[in-house]
Amino acid sequence: MRRALAALALVAVAGAVGACERTTAQTARPAPPPVPVGVATAEEKVVPVQVAAVGTVQAFTTVAVKSQVAGQLVTVHFTEGDEVKPDQLLFTIDARPMEASVRQWEANVAKDRATLRSAEAALAQRRAEVTQTEANLARDLAQMENARTQEARYRRLAEQGLIARDQYDQLRTNALALQATVAADRAAVDNAKASARAAEAMVENARAAIQVNQAMVDTARIQLAYTAIRAPMEGRTGNITVQAGNVVKGNDDTPLVVIAQVRPIHVSFAVPEQYLGDLRKYRRDGRLEVEAQVDGGRTAVVGAVTFMNNAVDASTGTIQLKATFPNADHALWPGQFVDVLLTLTTERAIVVPTPAVQPGQKGTFVFVVKPDNTVESRPVKVGRRLAREVVIEQGLKPGERVVTDGHLRLLPGSRVDVKAQQPS
DSSP: HHHHHHHHHHHHHHHHHHHHHHHHHHHHHHOOOOOEEEEOEEEEEEEEEEEEEEEEEEEEEEEEEESSSSEEEEEEEEEOEEOOOOOOOEEEEEEEEEHHHHHHHHHHHHHHHHHHHHHHHHHHHHHHHHHHHHHHHHHHHHHHHHHHHEEEEEEEEHHHHSSSSSHHHHHHHHHHHHHHHHHHHHHHHHHHHHHHHHHHHHHHHHHHHHHHHHHHHHHHHHHHTTTTEEESEEEEEEOOOOOOOOEOOTTTTOSSSSEEEEEEEEEEEEEEEHHHHHHHHHHHHSSSSEEEEEEEEEEEEEEEEEEEOOSSSSTEEEEEEEEEEOOOOOOOTOEEEEEEEEEEEEEEEEEEGGGOOOOEEEEEEEEEETTTEEEEEEEEEEEEEESSSEEESOOOOOOOOEEEOGGGGGTTTBEEOOSSSSOO
């Protein structure tokens, strides 16, 4: 019995010693290492109030270049896809038929000018005849008045028997003859004036013919000018539809080439009608800035709203806007789809980088780094999303640090090793 009790006592002592050894080993196990994380500081700053949309790039101006005259296309002076300047020569059409037409009408004008000179000479002669007949009439009128005076005086003398009757009859005959001469002179004056008026009509006809033919000369010269087709504006050319050697029609439905002006350039987009009041207010106050993102958001170009449609589209509940961009580096191209950010105004808000905000079962949250380098999970109310940041409406104060990288290994209370701080 004593031996059995002694054995039990030894077993108990051995078990106690083993338990003490296990407890000592567990107490000596090292704590888990800190989790390396990236952090950023919540900042209060001025941020834009923006509206996001998808826009379509449109050429500022598009011109379909057509030939205004028919003829053979002789030369193409550019390569399709080239940038062209205003008034740059693009195509040349065979000009020989138009040159011949110009020479023909110029010859007609020269002939009409010769006819005009002849008509003017005839008019001058008719006017001289009018002057001569009027002078003859004036002379004969004076002689007739003198003869009438003598006839009246001699008639009284004859009645008194102071002169012979034959002498009076001779004076009376002379007065009647002069009266007939005056009548003839008046008829001659009328005829001369009629001839002068006819000559004036010939002159007017010649001048009208000159004007008509000169107009035809001008028309022929315009047609000749159309054989040199020039760029109406600066822009980039598209496909050439007709090559040199082909015969083109005047004002054909198919243009020879289409030129699109891409500097500046438009971006058309639509925003919900709920922003109509803000659009009108802020546009009235000044410039509405628009940012277009291309290359997957790697490149952003800035322009301004230059057009707002005069009606809301009832089918979509949106209003169309156009923004104009300088596009000096050709970042935008007609037909391209781009992400658009329309800035209405600015306001002060607390922002953190977008990766800091995490989704959870109870809503969005952030890991806040406390002064002792441990983290706590804090729910936040998220506002507007900016390009790389998120507005925090509730849950954070300016200056607090939030985790932006390494969330998957974190639990509330985890100790962290802060890497180089990222700018927000």
